[in-house]
Amino acid sequence: MPTVKRTLVDWYLVHFCNEEGNILETIVWGVPPENKNRFVMTSAVENVVPEQEDSSLVHTRNSIYRVMGKGIEIHLPQAAAEMLRQGHNPDDVTKFHRLPVTPQRSAET
Helix, strand or coil, rough: CCCCCCCEEEEEEEEEEEECCCCEEEEEECCCCCCCCEECCCCCCEEEEEEEEEEEEEECHHHHHHEEECCCEEEEHHHHHHHHHHHCCCCHHHHHCCCCCCCCCCECC
């Protein structure tokens, strides 16, 4: 069984969309519990598999991440990816792009 690369909390399932609202790519952005001053942004998510009551496994092409607790699902424009890579959290990016809060919903684990 493949090993989990990293466990994340305070996580977001981020859908990057084009101007028409079509999803181009989905990633996970989250915080490692051992260092709340850092963040992890995964590569493209292939699938999310429930693991236990409060956790899921996120599969990317080359890695597996464990997400703990309920995440937030959010839709952002593709241009927002660079701000996330620079360390801005998805809430800040949403405010910067003046996006409505309505696309956000709890991502079930």
